[in-house]
Amino acid sequence: MGTGIPRSAEKAISSGGPSGLHVPLRYLRVLATFARNSLIRDMTFRVNFLINVASSISWVLMNLGFYLLVFRFAPSIGAHTGWEQWPFFAFLATGLLINSAVHALFMVNADELSELIRTGNLDFVLLRPIDTQFVVSLTRIDWSALGNFCVGVVLLGTALVRMNYVPGVAECLLYIFFLVCGVAIYYSLMIALAASSVWLGRNLSLLDFWFYITTFARYPMEIYQGRFGAPLRAVFTWVIPVLVVVNVPARLLVQSVRPSTASDWFLAAFAAAAAVASLVASRMVFQAALRSYRSSGS
Amino acid sequence: MSPAAAWTIIRISIAERLVYRGDFALSTLMRFLPIVTQVFLWAAVFSALDAAGRPAEVAGFSYHEMIAYYLLTMVARAFSSMPGLASGIARDIRTGAVNKYLIQPVDMLQYLLLHRIAHKLVYYSVAIGPFALVFWLCRGFFPGWPDAATTAAFAVSLIMAFLLGFFLESTLGMIGFWFLEVNSLLFIYMLFAFFISGHMFPIDMLPAGIAAVVRLLPLQYLAYFPAAVFLGKVSGPQLWQSLAVEAAWIVFFAVAGRIAFSRGVRRYGGYGG
Numbered sequence: 413m414g415t416g417i418p419r420s421a422e423k424a425i426s427s428g429g430p431s432g433l434h435v436p437l438r439y440l441r442v443l444a445t446f447a448r449n450s451l452i453r454d455m456t457f458r459v460n461f462l463i464n465v466a467s468s469i470s471w472v473l474m475n476l477g478f479y480l481l482v483f484r485f486a487p488s489i490g491a492h493t494g495w496e497q498w499p500f501f502a503f504l505a506t507g508l509l510i511n512s513a514v515h516a517l518f519m520v521n522a523d524e525l526s527e528l529i530r531t532g533n534l535d536f537v538l539l540r541p542i543d544t545q546f547v548v549s550l551t552r553i554d555w556s557a558l559g560n561f562c563v564g565v566v567l568l569g570t571a572l573v574r575m576n577y578v579p580g581v582a583e584c585l586l587y588i589f590f591l592v593c594g595v596a597i598y599y600s601l602m603i604a605l606a607a608s609s610v611w612l613g614r615n616l617s618l619l620d621f622w623f624y625i626t627t628f629a630r631y632p633m634e635i636y637q638g639r640f641g642a643p644l645r646a647v648f649t650w651v652i653p654v655l656v657v658v659n660v661p662a663r664l665l666v667q668s669v670r671p672s673t674a675s676d677w678f679l680a681a682f683a684a685a686a687a688v689a690s691l692v693a694s695r696m697v698f699q700a701a702l703r704s705y706r707s708s709g710s
Numbered sequence: 711m712s713p714a715a716a717w718t719i720i721r722i723s724i725a726e727r728l729v730y731r732g733d734f735a736l737s738t739l740m741r742f743l744p745i746v747t748q749v750f751l752w753a754a755v756f757s758a759l760d761a762a763g764r765p766a767e768v769a770g771f772s773y774h775e776m777i778a779y780y781l782l783t784m785v786a787r788a789f790s791s792m793p794g795l796a797s798g799i800a801r802d803i804r805t806g807a808v809n810k811y812l813i814q815p816v817d818m819l820q821y822l823l824l825h826r827i828a829h830k831l832v833y834y835s836v837a838i839g840p841f842a843l844v845f846w847l848c849r850g851f852f853p854g855w856p857d858a859a860t861t862a863a864f865a866v867s868l869i870m871a872f873l874l875g876f877f878l879e880s881t882l883g884m885i886g887f888w889f890l891e892v893n894s895l896l897f898i899y900m901l902f903a904f905f906i907s908g909h910m911f912p913i914d915m916l917p918a919g920i921a922a923v924v925r926l927l928p929l930q931y932l933a934y935f936p937a938a939v940f941l942g943k944v945s946g947p948q949l950w951q952s953l954a955v956e957a958a959w960i961v962f963f964a965v966a967g968r969i970a971f972s973r974g975v976r977r978y979g980g981y982g983g
Contacts, residue, residue, distance in 0.1 A: 463894045467901065474905045481915045482755060485768040490754035491761030624743040631747065635754040 442542065443550055450553035465559035472508065472563050479504070493634040494670030500632070502571035506662040507630050508564030510594040516557035518599050521549050522606040529609050534705060545698050549603060568665075577668040587664050590680065593687035594657035598626065600694035601654065607694075607701035610708075629654040632662070649679075653686040711820050719821060723828030739840040745780055752776050769914040775941055776912075777851040781844070782937035783909055788837065789868045790875035790932040792826065796899075799883025800892040803978070812975065819880060819967060826876055856940060863949055867936040870956050874931050877963035884967060887974025908934020914943070928959040 454461045479500065482489075489495040495503065525548050528534040537547055572578070579587070605622055628648055633655045636645035648655045660683040663676055756766055756773040766772060771779060799822070802808045811818035845852075855861065882899060886892050904910055907929040913921055924930060935952065938944045944952060 463897075467894075467897050470898075470901050474901065474910070477905070478910055481911060482768075484917075485915070486755045486758045487762050487764075488758045489751070491757040493754075493758075620737070620740060624740060627744050627747050631751060631754075635750045638753070641750055641753075 439542075439546060442546075446550050447553050451555055454555045461556050464554075464556035468557065469559050469563055472560055476501075476504070476567070489632060490634045493632060494666065495632050495634070496669060498571045498574040499666040499669050501567055502575070502665050503632055503658065503662040504630075505564045505568035505571060506591070506665070507658040508560050508567065510591055510598065510658060510661075511626070512557050512560035512564060513591075513595050514598045514602070516554050516561070517595075518549055518602055519557070520552040520554050522602045524548070524552065525603070525606040526609040529607075529701075529705060538702070538706070544702060545603070545695065549599070572665065575666070575668055577665070579665055579667075583664055583667075586680075587661050590661035590664065590683060593683050594661060596687040597653055597657050597683075597690045600690035601625070601652070604694040604697040607698045610701040610704050625652070625654055629657050629659075633659050650682075653683070653690065656683040656686060711817060715816075716820075716824055719824045720828040720831075723825045724832050738837045739843075742784070742840070742844050745777075745784070745844075748780055749777055769912060770943070771912060771914070774851045774853070777848065778853075778941060779912055779937050781848060781851070782940050783933040785841070786868065786871055786933045786936040787909060788833070788841075789830070789936075790871035792875050792879040795822065795826065795876070796879040796883035796896050797893060799880060800886030800896070803883075803886035803974075804890055808975075808978065812978075819971060822880060823876060830872065853941075856942060860939065860942060860945070863953070864936060864940045866953065867931070867939050867956070870953070870960060871932055871936055873960050874928060874956060874963065877960055877967055878928065881963050881967035881970055884970035884974055887970070887977055903929050903932065906930070907932045908937065912938070912943075928956070928963075931956045931959070 479497075483497040483500075487496060489500055525534075528537065528548070534548075538544055540547060602622055625648075628644075633645055633649065636642065636648075636655075645655065656679060660680050663670065663672060664680075752773060755768065756776075759766055759768075768776065808818070810816075811821065856864070882896065883892070885895065889895070906913075906924050906927060909932075913924055913930055913934050916924060931952075935944070935956070939949065
């Protein structure tokens with residue numbers, strides 16, 4: 413209470429053991445436990461797991477089928493954008509990698525958070541001597557979502573081969589870094605929306621809203637132009653930075669058709685900054701939600 | 711079933727649906743958001759065609775026609791989609807709730823049909839606002855109202871889409887009498903239906919061989935056909951022929967559902983409940 417020590421550190425410290433290195437290690441161990449328990453649970457309901465994997469992969473394949481049809485008619489998405497068939501598939505693959513990672517790590521948990529808040533069972537989570545946001549975000553990992561991750565990897569590999577492009581080590585590392593930034597931005601949006609159910613009550617439509625927003629981000633940002641497109645692109649780049657999530661890493665890998673410009677690098681730098689800012693902002697929203705939750709009593 | 715009983719069922723179902731009308735309006739409007747992305751995507755496709763000096767049409771659809779097509783499939787889906795019908799029937803069978811239909815002098819398929827009509831009526835009354843708004847905003851994509859015959863054919867195709875959707879999905883639900891776990895099968899059906907019904911793209915875009923096979927299936931009538939009729943892609947003798955085939959499919963599934971129900975009930979063990 414007003415000691416100036418962040419709550420999470422306070423809890424970690426108070427749970428015994430010296431501060432410093434022990435805290436991150438403890439969290440890693442807890443995360444490993446979450447991952448293992450989730451895997452055990454998923455394997456217990458194996459048929460369900462396989463059906464989930466099969467249906468999400470089928471959905472992805474159908475979408476790919478749709479784009480294959482489109483490219484039978486058109487040479488690229490957008491005039492002179494460089495997004496021809498295989499670069500575009502590399503873009504889709506990037507989207508798949510990010511979306512499946514977010515789905516696997518956070519989707520079930522965000523849903524659960526709304527339920528916990530609604531039923532009041534969040535109290536039991538608050539009692540635990542560990543950071544609440546950490547627990548609430550990572551308890552349940554949905555391993556079946558990684559089916560799409562694998563599809564993304566295969567699709568990306570195929571696209572790179574077809575483009576005759578072998579990315580350098582630096583590019584690969586940057587790519588992975590920006591994938592993580594993308595996941596961070598998506599996560600921040602998701603957890604902030606889920607936490608806001610404290611104020612907005614039954615918010616089934618809010619997570620739907622998240623899906624719709626990420627639908628915008630599934631395409632190269634060049635498609636947003638014109639009287640309505642340009643403002644849309646601006647808002648979803650600079651205000652709610654979902655458009656940079658897939659666009660920034662994808663642009664790194666299509667250099668052979670679409671060489672990076674100065675504005676691309678600026679956007680990349682912005683993406684990194686936006687990832688940090690999103691995490692901080694969502695943390696603030698989360699803490700505010702907890703404060704409101706606690707003060708509402710029951 | 712007596713008309714009085716039918717009217718009571720409709721009245722009760724309407725009251726039940728109206729409880730959730732707040733959610734409706736908002737979620738109906740949000741259902742149009744993916745269309746916004748589609749509009750931009752297709753604009754990008756057509757501008758690429760333009761830049762490459764190619765004719766501005768994809769499978770016979772211009773840019774405006776393509777967007778109009780997607781909006782019209784949403785109208786068709788408002789008629790033909792039956793959320794929870796098949797899974798509800800399968801669930802009732804699994805939990806034993808089917809018993810109530812067997813004991814009472816209420817025919818299950820008739821009841822479900824009236825129930826669904828009532829739900830649709832409420833849905834349309836709430837959805838008409840958002841739909842009208844979106845169509846008005848997008849009026850530039852439409853070439854204007856088609857002639858009376860086409861409009862009439864469009865209306866008929868919508869009603870038939872409802873009937874086909876109902877009988878098709880209720881028959882699917884009857885599988886629950888033979889297999890307890892139907893949900894995975896239903897999901898696979900939904901997946902393919904989305905792809906082949908024209909919901910995702912006009913069937914004309916498919917390569918000729920595949921398109922021929924898809925046109926043999928009834929799924930095209932759930933989304934593609936009404937939109938194609940409105941846009942004049944199907945007309946004249948071909949139009950009446952297609953409507954006749956659709957009518958045949960409706961009768962087929964209505965009969966199949968009946969047979970499945972009576973065979974299933976005989977086999978039914980009353981598990982659960």
